[in-house]
Amino acid sequence: MAFENLSNKLQDVFKQLRGKGKLSESDVKAAMREVKIALLEADVNFKIVKQFINRVTERAVGSEVMESLTPGQQVIKIVNEELIELMGSTQSKLTFAPKPPTVYMMVGLQGAGKTTSSGKLAGQLKKQGKNPLLVACDVYRPAAIKQLQVVGKNYNIPVFEMGDQLSPVEISKKALEHASANRNDVILIDTAGRLHINEELMEELKEIKSAVRPQEILLVVDAMTGQDAVTVAESFDTQLGIDGIIMTKLDGDARGGAALSVRSVTNKPIKYIGMGEKMEDLEPFYPDRMASRILGMGDVLSLIDKVQRNIDEKEAMELEKRLRENDFTLEDFLSQMQQIKKMGPMKDLLGMIPGMNKINMDALDNVDTDKELRRVEAIIQSMTKEERLNPSILNGPRKKRIANGCGRNIADVNRLLKQFEDMKKMMKQMNNMTKGKKGKFRFPF
Incomplete structure (x- = not known):
């Protein structure tokens, strides 16, 4: 379960705080040392942890806490607020073009779950009354086009493909024409990935971006790669410019550090999180709900x-x-x-x-x-x-x-x-x- 280790450790720390009638500055700092260790063990970026602990400590040793009748609860409240701020404050929704079709470029490294996430997102948009089109622009990976067709069939979404003879740029242009002719108001372009970021990959993505002028570029990253996911997000944003992040496999990562780091490092919002195999398991990301879950306060x-x-x-x-x-x-x-x-x-x-x-x-x-x-x-x-x-x-x-x-x-x-x-x-x-x-x-x- 996502954040399970971090959640258990934070709850242990706060249980000790709640057991004290009054808190001294040394009590707060001792608790923050434990929180710091818990965050680092959860694979949260060291720089982010340091900034987070400094902000919480500064607020927690103020009169708001020290003079409170429930100082332990006040510290938890501060940690909750700072966690929400760390993850982006509010939910960031997809935006739509004023004139259809709305184009989303799905980018990321191989194995992150880009193709599957494209299908899940298309399926959810269809449930919302849209008429989505999936576009197969990964002409390099064996069976990539077939995989997208299988995903499209599962969610009853049409897939536009032209084999692997044309360039992804040409395919994306043809897809726009096809969408206009068939009244598809949303296009999701499943682009090629690589095992690592290289100049060839980025150049191709830049050309597709220039050709289709996407409403949003959505980066798909694998939460289980930890800080590598943050590094990938930073690199894609610097070289290509991204509008949001889809973090997959968060259900399989008991640490969750990537989700706590990526927003602060890139200043780009997490828009969706993958919590399982089903279409509904691609969930909108709510920072306040996730913070509540991390602190063991539930997510009703x-x-x-x-x-x-x-x-x-x-x-x-x-x-x-x-x-x-x-x-x-x-x-x-x-x-x-x-x-x-x-x-x-x-x-x-x-x-x-x-x-x-x-x-x-x-x-x-x-x-x-x-x-x-x-x-x-x-x-x-x-x-x-x-x-x-x-x-x-x-x-x-x-x-x-x-x-x-x-x-x-x-x-x-x-x-x-x-x-x-x-x-x-x-x-x-x-x-x-x-x-x-x-x-x-x-x-x-």
């Missing part, structure tokens, strides 16, 4: 966004009613797990809920896998109707019969029942968070 807004995209509203209303009436059964549990599977790993979802401790997250980690779902389904279907509707009657002999019936053991049955109770608690907590919003949104839990 992003969780609600995920729910709205993946959960059937009518069924959600019925489940909410049953939950309020304490009528949530194991049959509902199975149905809900199948829907939650669409939203990603349970551990990531729980990380968005304020107050959910690590034990709870570990208990429900990976419940969204196909293997786990099959296990749950087998156990639940081995129960009688009465047992599914009223799990409290499940005593030792009943559990043994159920385990034998599905080829599992009693420990598996007990683990399922524990997950069921944990999910009921989680659902009640999330339902309480969203009370008062019924006119705008009805939470499914």
